[in-house]
Amino acid sequence: MSVLFDTDAIKPAGESERDLNKAFLASEWRIIPLLFCLWLLAWVDRANVAFAKLQMLSDLHFSETVYGLGAGLFFLGYVVMGVPCTALQQRLGARTTISAIAVGWGLTSVAMMFVKSPATFYALRFLLGAFEAGFYPGVILYFNEWFPTKRRTRNFSIFHSAAICSTIAVGMSGGFVLEHMNGFVGLAGWRWMFVLQAIPTVLLGCVAFFLLPDGPSTARWLSASEREQILRSIAEDRQNGAPQTGKASHKLLANPMIWVLAGIYFCILTANSALGFFMPTILREAGFGGYRSVGNAIAAICLLGAAGNIAFSTFAGRYRDIRWHCAVASLVSVVSLIVLVFAWHSDRTTTFCTLVLAIAGTGAGVSLFWQIPARFLKAAEMALAVPLISSIANFAGFLTPWLTGYVRDVSGSYASGFLAAGIVQAFSAVLLVVGIPVVARRLLPGLSQARE
Template identity: 35%
Template sequence: MGPTETPDDRAMYRRISWRIMPLLLTAYVVAFLDRINVGYAQLQMKETLAFSDAVYALGAGIFFIGYLLFEVPSNLVLEKIGVRKTLLRIMVCWGVVAMAMMFVQTPTQFYVLRFLLGVFEAGFTPGALLYLTYWYPPARRARMIAVFLLGAIFASLIAGPLSGAIMKYFDGLNGWHGWQWLFLVQGLPAPLLGLLAWFVLVDRPEQAGWLSAEEKLRLRQQFDAEHQSATKASHGSLRDLLSDSKVWVLSLVYVLMVAGTYTIAFWTPTLIRSWGVNDMLEIGLYATLPQLFAAAGVILLSRSSDRRRERRWHFTAGALTAASGLAIIALAQGQLGVSLAGLCLAMMGVASVPPVFFALTSEYLPRASVAVGIALVSSIGNLGGAISPSVTSALNASSGGTLYSLYFVMSLYLLAAFIVLTAARPTAPTLQAA
């Protein structure tokens, strides 16, 4: 909340939020669910298709190669054609591919469809983050990014019991395996939401018939005031962005974050099974509890970061919380209660850092570079998701357990915190992180 914000301002932002956030949040829930449900499906796929852990890990990671290649182009197209056309294209295509996963029979088919899922979904998250910068000035941005990114937590919250129930109770229905029904049921909402976005959203605030002329003017004035008071790096082109060392530092931090996040997301069902839980539905139910702590972490850290207009130490606090939770899991040696407590703490930290990170990134980049900059940092960062499943699979195979993988993910978050603390100092003239 800005220092001069009036009751009329708060009413205006509430109206904006109710018009755009429910759809964006729901769409992100579906996107994240289609991205991570392979973590549950693989528990049956490896039995019915004889897929090894290495095949699964490569298929899980190859999603991010397609994501990397098409993320920046998608955001550039969004700037030209608007969010409605972009979301319609993205969500219909990714939904069709997500449902087609039910027909996978060979590793090659698995790899191709996971790659295409990344290609078609590539522009959704950075596009939605860019869209939020059209509606919310920096003083509100971390909170609204946090609300959007809560979709990942909600998806993880329902993924366990929903996936477990589908695989347990639908198995054999119509002659299909449970994992086939999983991909069909969870892929269907995406095209429907894409059509809904076409009819519900508007591309820019000035096109919103539900805002008055006075509200549109006040919104523009608040953005202009924020931009005039902010000191930012100057980037005239993509070439300038690529030559800015701070952009590469932010990208490296996001590589580490994504590697850690998706290692945990993809391997949580396997991790819970290693603690002595074997029933599919029970695994799903145990996986939901940490997401409640994750939601609390997102809300508390992002609100505190916005209130204090500080990003650097808040990011570090979240990263250290994640590392501490993983350390507890490692020390618990498979004891279910203690391990689950550690997973709750780890997820609280893991989920709380992205909103702060993207607020920091959007405040550093000048307005003219935000579309390309967010997509560039996000796309480079997603290399972490491409690499980490195979790395952790190799560590698990060599050690015969998950201990080394836990230490690996701990090191990712500790390194990310160190980089943000040292490279995003508030005294630096080109990066206003605080």
């Protein structure tokens, strides 16, 4: 009898589809801007050390190796705490966990103003990574609960572009602070930069606790029928992914697909880390001038790179072969890094353009990559698989800045480090095109073609 009074059951298909789109649109406007801003601030607080480096190294007498190790230790904390933090989200809910994580990393970033020795620098960078560890994989799982594949691909590319746009915030605000607040009340400009860029994180983390729902079922802006429509849409989408039956495996490390996926992400993050932690130095050596000029150049590069990421990811989301588009994005970044090595000391225009393409390529590569695991892993496995893949792959974030800084101290050039990053990222395309199908045929016989 209840079906007779189900208004959705008697609506024309077109009207029901419009209602569903309306519900998704309302949810997107409430969820994505908040998560976008938090991810932007996460990257500001982790990557502003690259801009602070322009003053901090000479002020504290740190070597390039000390800087590289400190920058990389962030990712060691990230690796250690990735799985526990995501497990905590499964227990406490997205709202509480994301809010606590944001406040924690914000306060740690404020404490960076007190760095005086390598030991303090190392400890705070590790702690910053430990706090941030659960945010990104937690958002991936959160998006899986909210959006079907097509919407999720576009929405996640918008969310991930915050990482690119964060460099705009770091560049423009950092350039101003280093130039105009250096020496204010006796503090160096780089110390002021850490404080001023971290305060918004603490405030927004508190706001997230009151505004962010744990999922569609607790979203106050949705009616009961809209919640049901969204949940039904997610369930139907999952039927087109990997098999959903069965419990989560406690032997994920023995699953070859986990290692292939982690290898792909490791390769992409290698190039991403090289760009993120050394771009200000590259631009200054390329002749872009003082702090403000470097900051403006970074802003322009990242704005164009973010636009390229969103455009390419949106285009890719219309097709089932997302892994092929991810491979193309990675190869664009590879070519750009190789050209960059030969251009940045001789041609400012080429340096600028190759950085735009490299940022767009790595950004799209990351955005598209995270749409792939759900096609090959059970839904019950995702809560553990996502942070596990992220943790394994983020060793790249630890190794890349450390080794790049060491190479610079030994050879006087970043060239070898960036060439190595480009070569490593090229392997991601190989694994995407060859590795995934081989493993999929072994694990999912008869289904691999449908998943590609």
